[in-house]
Amino acid sequence: MEAKKLYESFSKALIEEVHRWGCMKQTGVSLRYMMEFGSMPTEKNLLISAQFLHKELPIRIARRAIELESLPYGLSEKPAVLKVRDWYLDSFRDLRLFPETKDKHDELDFTQMIKKIKVRHNNVVPMMALGVQQLKKNMDPKILPQVQDEIHQFLDRFYMSRIGVRMLIGQHVALHDPSPPPDCVGYIHTKMSPMEVARNASEDARAICLREYGSAPDINIYGDLDFTFPYVPAHLHLMVFELVKNSLRAVQERFMDSDKVAPPVRIIVADGIEDVTIKVSDEGGGIPRSGLPRIFSYLYSTAKNPLDEHSNLGSTDGVTMAGYGYGLPISRQYARYFGGDLQVISMEGYGELI
Ligand SMILES: Nc1ncnc2c1ncn2[C@@H]1O[C@H](COP(=O)(O)OP(=O)(O)OP(=O)(O)O)[C@@H](O)[C@H]1O
Ligand SMILES: [Mg+2]
Numbered sequence: 001m002e003a004k005k006l007y008e009s010f011s012k013a014l015i016e017e018v019h020r021w022g023c024m025k026q027t028g029v030s031l032r033y034m035m036e037f038g039s040m041p042t043e044k045n046l047l048i049s050a051q052f053l054h055k056e057l058p059i060r061i062a063r064r065a066i067e068l069e070s071l072p073y074g075l076s077e078k079p080a081v082l083k084v085r086d087w088y089l090d091s092f093r094d095l096r097l098f099p100e101t102k103d104k105h106d107e108l109d110f111t112q113m114i115k116k117i118k119v120r121h122n123n124v125v126p127m128m129a130l131g132v133q134q135l136k137k138n139m140d141p142k143i144l145p146q147v148q149d150e151i152h153q154f155l156d157r158f159y160m161s162r163i164g165v166r167m168l169i170g171q172h173v174a175l176h177d178p179s180p181p182p183d184c185v186g187y188i189h190t191k192m193s194p195m196e197v198a199r200n201a202s203e204d205a206r207a208i209c210l211r212e213y214g215s216a217p218d219i220n221i222y223g224d225l226d227f228t229f230p231y232v233p234a235h236l237h238l239m240v241f242e243l244v245k246n247s248l249r250a251v252q253e254r255f256m257d258s259d260k261v262a263p264p265v266r267i268i269v270a271d272g273i274e275d276v277t278i279k280v281s282d283e284g285g286g287i288p289r290s291g292l293p294r295i296f297s298y299l300y301s302t303a304k305n306p307l308d309e310h311s312n313l314g315s316t317d318g319v320t321m322a323g324y325g326y327g328l329p330i331s332r333q334y335a336r337y338f339g340g341d342l343q344v345i346s347m348e349g350y351g352e353l354i
Pocket of ligand 1: 242246247250282284285286287295296300301302303320321323324325326327328329
């Protein structure tokens, strides 16, 4: 029935086109290239960038749309997943219907169009979470581990691709800023201070903790304030925010009913010769060994799922302390996007109250 729906709202020709484009090879773009290219946002360069995206984005979007159609265990038929697939098909159609970009005027129109695509896809992550939730509800718990594994691999690929598409669109749009902040090339900050980003992200996480629990542990940040390196601040912000949120929750849950002062969460920024490492540590009791293999699963959370209560995904203030089970796996994908990684080391019982 759902397959029928696909042809009702999207023409057969469009679906065939999606499959044709989905077979084309996509082109990777490195951080260095984006930084070098974006440092000269001349009219000519913006036009070249738009022409590249006009070919590249439909390939990437088509691939995801195809994948969304053929997910295992009936996930593709879940209403939330169908909605996400429709967003991908709508965006593919918008891109393919757009005429060739030949001059500045076309380029500006194109930029407006891809900006709209980015907004259309804003809620893909919670919407997919809802879809997976819908699948999980009626699933035999015996086959759940295998299902989880397959879906996990798909979601890892899917979100990695989404990060890439959003980075490409965001970068192109940001290059139009007539007065960019100093040392910024689009989304990239050529002298990003990890200390500063960590401070902002932890303040944001702490505010949510305060809102949810009425109090929040302190956060201490250690590192060299002058150290900078080129990176995308929004990505680092997201990662630190998610990790600190987890730490605050663990410490808060452990200490809120005790008369002891909650130990602070510590963030250490280490600037090595080859790597920048950021460690977030807490004394919230760690994670039991039995739970460890699952913490990177998109289906695993020890918090109550906020999707059950209010599935109004149209609103953008859906930030909660925990509950989706997405914080760690998504953050790891962001870390990996530019060649990094995210690891969790647990010391069960650390932060014991006795
Ligand atoms: N610092 C920590 N201390 C103790 N447990 C943790 C810590 N970090 C993560 N966990 C455990 O790992 C689980 C998964 O974390 P994750 O951030 O992926 O999802 P979540 O916090 O439950 O939900 P959200 O998607 O809203 O972040 C948590 O529910 C929690 O049980
Ligand atoms: Mg979390």
